[in-house]
Amino acid sequence: MRKINVAVVGATGAVGTQMINMLTETSLPINQIKFLASKRSAGKTIAFKGQEFTIEELVPESFEGVDLALFSAGGGISEKFAPEAVKRGAIVVDNTSHFRMQEGVPLVVPEVNPEALKTHQGIIANPNCSTIQMMVALEPIRQAYGLKRIIVSTYQAVSGAGNLAMDELKQQTQAFLDGVPKDEIPANILPAGGDKKHYPLAFNALPQIDVFAEEGYTYEEWKMVNETKKIMEDSQIKVSATCVRIPVLTGHSESIYIETEKPATVSEVQEILTNAAGVTLEDDPSQQIYPQALNSVGSKSTFVGRIRKDLDEEKGIHMWVVSDNLLKGAAWNSVQIAEKMFEMDLLGK
Amino acid sequence: MRKINVAVVGATGAVGTQMINMLTETSLPINQIKFLASKRSAGKTIAFKGQEFTIEELVPESFEGVDLALFSAGGGISEKFAPEAVKRGAIVVDNTSHFRMQEGVPLVVPEVNPEALKTHQGIIANPNCSTIQMMVALEPIRQAYGLKRIIVSTYQAVSGAGNLAMDELKQQTQAFLDGVPKDEIPANILPAGGDKKHYPLAFNALPQIDVFAEEGYTYEEWKMVNETKKIMEDSQIKVSATCVRIPVLTGHSESIYIETEKPATVSEVQEILTNAAGVTLEDDPSQQIYPQALNSVGSKSTFVGRIRKDLDEEKGIHMWVVSDNLLKGAAWNSVQIAEKMFEMDLLGK
Incomplete structure (x- = not known):
């Protein structure tokens, strides 16, 4: 049975909080999870499924061994770190607008165009809430x-x-x-x-x-x-x-x-x-x-x-x-994309 | 110089309060003004241009000698009393929806269709705010x-x-x-x-x-x-x-x-x-x-x-x-209609 290692980038924001709620009830078989943020937030703790996690500082090496990285910490962070995550073998679901219109980046609403996920090159963009x-x-x-x-x-x-x-x-x-x-x-x-x-x-x-x-x-x-x-x-x-x-x-x-x-x-x-x-x-x-x-x-x-x-x-x-x-417009659609990819055998090996 | 006698029906509501503000600064030469309301509100006082007025109970005879009656007290009141005002020689500007779509009742925005005022039969309707x-x-x-x-x-x-x-x-x-x-x-x-x-x-x-x-x-x-x-x-x-x-x-x-x-x-x-x-x-x-x-x-x-x-x-x-x-959407458009009628020689004799 495939299990996946998850990294959440930007867990303390309005969307991040809901991301944690969605991951709490996801059907994804999560093996390990880590929470990443800027130096400023690193060291703070965050609760997930009754356990305390310490937020780690976001560096390129954070993504070693990660299968799924959920980004929601602003376009600048995604621009810099999403490619680093992909380089290390992670699938990125990015909630910012940074990659949305790039060719080769599927922009996906699972109820609408799940087939686009098959064309991904590591990064999948979550569309704008509206x-x-x-x-x-x-x-x-x-x-x-x-x-x-x-x-x-x-x-x-x-x-x-x-x-x-x-x-x-x-x-x-x-x-x-x-x-x-x-x-x-x-x-x-x-x-x-x-x-x-x-x-x-x-x-x-x-x-x-x-x-x-x-x-x-x-x-x-x-x-x-x-x-x-x-x-x-x-x-x-x-x-x-x-x-x-x-x-x-x-x-x-x-x-x-x-x-x-x-x-x-x-x-x-x-x-x-x-x-x-x-x-x-x-x-x-x-x-x-x-x-x-x-x-x-x-x-x-x-x-x-x-x-x-x-x-x-x-x-x-x-x-x-x-x-x-915050849910279908952001956190839920992101997690739903990951669930869909898992279901389509595009995530976790 | 023509001067006009004004009656305000429904002076205590959200629109009525603004109606009084608009009449305070109107170019209309007001001779007398009276404030009319249901028995419930009659007897209360209302300030207009620094003077205290006692609200009178609205009855058909209230409109004797009135040139201009501004109605803003609900469709039912307009339905019943606007014809009484017209019968006694007043011009009615009605802010409710009651007469708006009736034939023979001009529905007027002074910047748009002032000419329609010429066709009036006593009642002019003020359109809906939106x-x-x-x-x-x-x-x-x-x-x-x-x-x-x-x-x-x-x-x-x-x-x-x-x-x-x-x-x-x-x-x-x-x-x-x-x-x-x-x-x-x-x-x-x-x-x-x-x-x-x-x-x-x-x-x-x-x-x-x-x-x-x-x-x-x-x-x-x-x-x-x-x-x-x-x-x-x-x-x-x-x-x-x-x-x-x-x-x-x-x-x-x-x-x-x-x-x-x-x-x-x-x-x-x-x-x-x-x-x-x-x-x-x-x-x-x-x-x-x-x-x-x-x-x-x-x-x-x-x-x-x-x-x-x-x-x-x-x-x-x-x-x-x-x-x-409350202003262009109601009180001001009503008073503006009256000013326009005065200017067009349709009000006050």
Whole structure:
């Protein structure tokens, strides 16, 4: 029986914490596990399955004997150390955006394009959180009716920006409730840690996630565009996105409009999604049943509801898609990729 | 010089309070003003321009000698008393949805269709808050390039649902910050006062505003569809909406996609909106300048930014539109209608 040695890079962050939760309940036969971080965090302890582990300093040699390395410590760390892990025989599942669009790096949502895993050269990229849940919801519809076009507006939670961003939102919110004037609300992280200006998110909506790039679109918006085409292996799909941060701690919501190739009725789409892997249909307006960010927290599923025909376009459909951005959007999809690879005999010897 | 006698119906609500602010600074030559409410609120006092007024009980005779009656006390009150006011010679500007789609009732955004005021038969309807700001932003573009299609996803504040909804959001938010479990968070009003189930909005997004109606769309969504066609006097415009409540107190945001008849560049659209009545362009990604709900509070303007070409459709444009839903979305648009009517010699004799 194959058993695998696992290394987790970046175990103390918002995603890392959930990575440990997902590894606690994984079907992967873990032999050894180690937790790696920068010198700053090395020496701290971390609990896993009731045992205490000391975080080791991340160096190239850390990956000797490692079969699976899960990276979630920023693009710079992945850029430097993922190749070192691969050189030493590990499979890397990288949660940063660094390798996503590189040729030879599969970008995988297990429910959508597991076959791409076979083409890997050591590194597999985990897509962006907002892309993953959209892919889970749309792929079953694409399989049945084809997919020509996507227009998406997101309602994204702050946990995608890390623990410090979550703390900042809580502090800002309390300050507002305490009557602190708007100009004195602390804002040092959002909307994008690396950008010049910072704005309060509490009781606000910020139409900027990540920094601005070409054509007036943010990187987050470009991720949704480019990653969709790569995952669906269709450069012809029309995709445009507007990505917005709202005062939610965890759980991304998306208002998605699609145009299919063949027309589909609402009940046909509901039927397809009822039977789709990774999807939970929550769609009964008569009972006010629809997906909600708060309810998604802690679930691996992608929730879909508010499915309606466009009022004018025969092949147009609107829907509301929600998922826990730290789980299916990050930690769970990464661990699920590893499980899938194990199942496909691509991991562990 | 004409002077007018004004009656305000529903002066104590979230919109009513702003109505008084708008009347304080109006250019209308007010002769007398009176404040009307149900028996329950009658007898309370209200301050206007440094003077104390006693709220009178609303009865049909209240409108004797009144030239302008501003209604914002719910559809039922408008249904019953607006005709009584008209019967006594008053012009009614009604902020509820009751008369909006009735023939013979102009539905007016002064920047868009002031000419419709000439056709009035006593009652003028103020459009829905989320519709108004969209009309202000899109009409100048429609004038220049034509408008074939609108797809809008909203990010709406709670103040549109009244003072009690604002209080509820604040209480829920404090409870969350204090660690109260999700199931014990008080929720008695949102998403729709008159509906069966209520959900917490704090740190959540609720894809339901008003109750559900035909085709799986909510009334709020239908309002945006039907009112747009009536205000723009074009039943051929394709409109679909997804209306979502988010944890913001005041300031509606909208992610709007349009298709024009003739292609327009981003700088052409920016140029047009720079010179458009009621619009403030806030659109400079290089400086992280874009409209924000928090910044819109207290302004009569509609803020537009994030203007981008669709990545695939030559005639497709995306934008982000924000306005104070209590001002341009309600109180200011109502008072502005009255000012416009006065200017057009339709009010006061």
